[in-house]
Amino acid sequence: MSEAAVQLRDLRKVFRRDSMEIVALENIHLEVQRGDFVCLMGPSGSGKSTLLNLVAGIDRPTSGELHVLGEEISRLSESQLAAWRNRHIGFVFQTFNLIPVLTAFENVELPLLLTKLSSKERREHVEMALKLVGLADRMAHYPRQLSGGQEQRVAIARAIVADPTLVLADEPTGDLDAHSADEVLKILQQLNREFGKTVLLVTHDLRAARRATVRHYLDKGLLQDAPPLEMA
Amino acid sequence: MLPFKYNWRSMRVRWVSTLMTVVGIGLTVSVFLAMMSLVRGLESTFTETGYPLNLLLLRQGGTAESTSVLSRQNYEVVRYLPGIAPGQDGEPLVSPEIIVLINHPKKDGGTTNISIRGLTPRGLEIRPTVRMIEGRFFRGGLREVIVSRKVKERFQGMDLGERVRFGKGNWTVVGVFDAGQTAYGSEVWTDVDELGTDFDRPIYSSIVLRAADEAAIPRLKEAIAADRWLRLKVQRETEYWASQTRTAMPVKALGYFIAIVMAVGSAFAAMNTMYAAVAHRTREIATLRTVGFRRRTIVLSFLLESALLGLAGGLVGCLVALPLHGLATGTTNFVTFSEVAFNFRITPRLLLQALAFAAVMGAAGGLFPARRAASMKIVEALREL
Ligand SMILES: Nc1ncnc2c1ncn2[C@@H]1O[C@H](COP(=O)(O)OP(=O)(O)O)[C@@H](O)[C@H]1O
Numbered sequence: 015m016s017e018a019a020v021q022l023r024d025l026r027k028v029f030r031r032d033s034m035e036i037v038a039l040e041n042i043h044l045e046v047q048r049g050d051f052v053c054l055m056g057p058s059g060s061g062k063s064t065l066l067n068l069v070a071g072i073d074r075p076t077s078g079e080l081h082v083l084g085e086e087i088s089r090l091s092e093s094q095l096a097a098w099r100n101r102h103i104g105f106v107f108q109t110f111n112l113i114p115v116l117t118a119f120e121n122v123e124l125p126l127l128l129t130k131l132s133s134k135e136r137r138e139h140v141e142m143a144l145k146l147v148g149l150a151d152r153m154a155h156y157p158r159q160l161s162g163g164q165e166q167r168v169a170i171a172r173a174i175v176a177d178p179t180l181v182l183a184d185e186p187t188g189d190l191d192a193h194s195a196d197e198v199l200k201i202l203q204q205l206n207r208e209f210g211k212t213v214l215l216v217t218h219d220l221r222a223a224r225r226a227t228v229r230h231y232l233d234k235g236l237l238q239d240a241p242p243l244e245m246a
Numbered sequence: 247m248l249p250f251k252y253n254w255r256s257m258r259v260r261w262v263s264t265l266m267t268v269v270g271i272g273l274t275v276s277v278f279l280a281m282m283s284l285v286r287g288l289e290s291t292f293t294e295t296g297y298p299l300n301l302l303l304l305r306q307g308g309t310a311e312s313t314s315v316l317s318r319q320n321y322e323v324v325r326y327l328p329g330i331a332p333g334q335d336g337e338p339l340v341s342p343e344i345i346v347l348i349n350h351p352k353k354d355g356g357t358t359n360i361s362i363r364g365l366t367p368r369g370l371e372i373r374p375t376v377r378m379i380e381g382r383f384f385r386g387g388l389r390e391v392i393v394s395r396k397v398k399e400r401f402q403g404m405d406l407g408e409r410v411r412f413g414k415g416n417w418t419v420v421g422v423f424d425a426g427q428t429a430y431g432s433e434v435w436t437d438v439d440e441l442g443t444d445f446d447r448p449i450y451s452s453i454v455l456r457a458a459d460e461a462a463i464p465r466l467k468e469a470i471a472a473d474r475w476l477r478l479k480v481q482r483e484t485e486y487w488a489s490q491t492r493t494a495m496p497v498k499a500l501g502y503f504i505a506i507v508m509a510v511g512s513a514f515a516a517m518n519t520m521y522a523a524v525a526h527r528t529r530e531i532a533t534l535r536t537v538g539f540r541r542r543t544i545v546l547s548f549l550l551e552s553a554l555l556g557l558a559g560g561l562v563g564c565l566v567a568l569p570l571h572g573l574a575t576g577t578t579n580f581v582t583f584s585e586v587a588f589n590f591r592i593t594p595r596l597l598l599q600a601l602a603f604a605a606v607m608g609a610a611g612g613l614f615p616a617r618r619a620a621s622m623k624i625v626e627a628l629r630e631l
């Protein structure tokens with residue numbers, strides 16, 4: 015178990031639009047240890063989301079090695095990858111991405127529908143996850159009946175309900191007010207400290223960056239030495 | 247599997263387009279059902295006419311009673327063949343009959359051909375599906391007729407006590423009979439000899455007889471065929487009437503044509519709606535796949551939703567068409583060129599067929615939209631607003 019959670023070697027990602035080529039990531043070497051709280055910073059368009067998506071297994075690299083949790087995931091087939099994501103990855107989006115026609119409970123339950131758990135066990139897991147994010151009393155609410163901060167906390171509950179090893183969050187506080195953002199960050203930190211989750215957080219938020227144990231900085235698709243926090 | 251409520255609630259959220267699609271599919275399904283219930287009604291009228299032990303004799307090569315000619319001597323020979331069931335009076339159950347077509351005004355305007363059947367009281371005994379419901383049976387020599395309930399309802403001057411003009415003068419309606427859903431329900435009956443005299447026809451159109459039992463049927467058929475002098479065509483009464491179901495062919499063809507139009511229309515309606523639904527839910531789909539749902543599951547989910555649209559349309563169509571059931575109508579029998587009255591008939595089987603058909607067409611329409619939903623790249627779908 016001493017193996018790194020994430021191991022990237024010479025990772026490269028190129029987007030092709032018509033005849034245009036956009037190099038989103040180049041020459042990426044990165045290791046994330048288990049139990050780290052990693053913060054990934056950088057200007058808009060620098061490739062942060064692209065990097066996170068590759069680690070999450072929802073996009074494929076153009077070349078390079080992509081070891082996540084001991085698996086070379088770029089070699090997995092589509093459906094293997096889907097099952098892998100379900101088991102190992104919890105993903106939190108900037109825009110929450112809750113299913114509007116499902117209640118908070120039903121949204122959180124989604125990842126568990128792919129497991130062998132009974133509906134009683136699923137209920138227990140969902141209730142536990144929602145309790146952890148402080149929304150046990152909002153289970154029957156639809157997303158439109160929740161505030162942005164609450165929606166994001168439901169999304170975090172959905173990300174952790176299946177007990178993934180790796181929690182990935184792409185600017186999770188980007189659409190939130192300062193107070194809600196703080197709550198969300200506290201929960202992520204708690205997940206890291208108390209539950210031992212490896213957290214990879216993309217953010218512009220300096221307060222978020224301060225909570226991290228490791229910081230990386232991306233610029234124009236290249237990893238840089240992280241500048242001191244005051245300058246970022 | 248994605249939970250069913252996801253599809254159901256999504257459909258409810260975009261209820262305007264759902265409703266429009268459902269109603270559109272529903273209307274085509276109802277038109278299809280109307281046509282097919284017409285076909286079923288017409289076909290069952292023919293297939294339910296006739297009694298299994300009855301044999302119908304026509305001239306050799308004859309296809310319809312109304313165009314067949316038999317001599318009276320034929321009757322005298324047939325009457326004494328062995329294997330014929332005896333009637334209440336102990337005489338063999340054989341009825342020589344004449345069919346004459348008259349043109350008569352309908353109650354709702356226009357005129358059409360009615361079959362006048364000349365027969366003997368044994369002709370009634372031979373047909374257990376026919377029973378008197380008003381007045382009495384006709385008596386020979388008094389220019390009396392009895393009419394079926396449907397003829398009474400659909401034609402002018404056919405009520406009890408009224409006089410009908412045909413042949414050489416007036417005839418009095420002295421009774422009304424019920425013939426169930428059979429073809430006799432479109433006929434007027436009178437005495438065979440009187441009808442023959444009135445139309446100067448010293449011949450018969452057909453002979454109907456009742457075999458004593460199933461075993462007697464092949465023997466009777468053989469005996470009649472072996473008699474080279476008789477020159478008769480023998481068939482079961484049920485076979486004769488069943489052969490007239492081709493009257494339903496044009497309606498049936500139209501029904502199937504409508505079914506094809508309906509299939510294409512419904513599939514396109516569903517396709518349109520589902521493309522819009524997929525476009526609207528692009529980010530949801532990407533989210534579901536990030537969580538771990540496979541492409542196949544997404545395809546299935548959208549197919550199910552589309553099938554549900556079709557099914558709902560089918561249900562609406564059934565509800566719209568159902569009141570037609572039992573409605574009486576009539577058309578020209580293309581074998582005899584006389585009016586045949588029948589009822590629209592919507593069977594549970596027909597309803598199930600319509601529902602299944604609508605659901606399959608809905609799913610077919612959802613095929614391309616569902617494939618588009620599943621083939622999207624997750625990261626690109628996530629970038630959509
Ligand atoms: N699906 C895509 N197709 C084409 N170009 C893309 C795509 N995704 C990202 N890019 C491009 O790659 C670069 C990095 O994007 P991204 O990783 O989203 O940056 P960040 O998250 O740091 O703002 C940008 O120039 C962006 O326009």
Ligand SMILES: [Mg+2]
Nearest residue numbers: 062063064184
């Ligand atoms: Mg980004």
